[in-house]
């Protein structure tokens with residue numbers, strides 16, 4: 001069943017990892033796609049080619065989400081090519097693992113700017129476009145299990161993910177009157193470039209795997225179904241909600 005037929009979906013950070021899987025997954029469900037990407041031109045172009053091969057329209061638009069100008073530019077260019085915005089997926093993010101006591105100011109500030117400030121500007125720009133269209137929409141934030149639990153080397157990162165979830169709760173209230181639903185996904189540990197180095201440590205990887213009742217680390221495609229659900233009319237009465245997509249890791253105390 002095609003759940004996103006006729007919809008236009010915008011995804012940030014979509015040249016690789018979860019964002020790319022979600023963009024292509026939404027296209028499989030009938031959506032046209034606009035992808036934001038930072039630097040990886042080849043990754044963005046190949047994602048566009050994959051989406052077009054599915055018979056859908058796709059456009060890749062370059063921009064650093066930490067720059068407030070990028071948000072307006074992304075929405076305007078996406079609308080110029082695809083006509084409208086029905087679904088906005090705020091996915092772009094970084095997690096440069098580092099200890100707390102000597103966290104460099106620039107690492108802390110860059111993580112905040114990309115993950116949280118960038119999300120704020122993007123969500124605001126997408127929401128303004130949806131309000132202008134006048135027929136609702138769906139905004140989805142790629143938050144994290146890290147909105148709920150800490151990480152020794154993620155003291156700069158986990159607050160951005162809790163902040164993203166909080167942003168979705170508040171904008172769900174602000175935008176409800178416009179029929180715009182706002183929800184968060186909480187991925188657990190998904191194998192992508194963001195944690196390639198961290199999980200190169202065999203002991204850490206095996207510890208993470210053992211914490212997961214479903215017995216494996218996640219893959220980017222694991223986020224497609226939950227994203228499509230929240231994007232689709234199946235979730236027409238779901239807003240301000242969050243969904244863990246973690247193989248059960250969060251609930252596994254002992």
Ligand SMILES: NC(=O)C1=CN([C@@H]2O[C@H](COP(=O)(O)OP(=O)(O)OC[C@H]3O[C@@H](n4cnc5c(N)ncnc54)[C@H](O)[C@@H]3O)[C@@H](O)[C@H]2O)C=CC1
Nearest residue numbers: 013017018038064065091092093144187189190192193194
């Ligand atoms: N992989 C995991 O275990 C988990 C990931 N997440 C979140 O999922 C999202 C996607 O991450 P992954 O696919 O895992 O990592 P990834 O590193 O494969 O993808 C991140 C994407 O964001 C883009 N990006 C980074 N900075 C950007 C900027 N300034 N402007 C535009 N794009 C930018 C990257 O180019 C890349 O395409 C992130 O927000 C991450 O925090 C959440 C929970 C778990």
Ligand SMILES: C[C@H](O)[C@@H]1OC(=O)[C@H](O)[C@@H]1O
Nearest residue numbers: 095144146188189194195
């Ligand atoms: C980057 C981490 O491996 C990943 O990102 C998160 O949000 C979780 O903390 C995951 O473990």
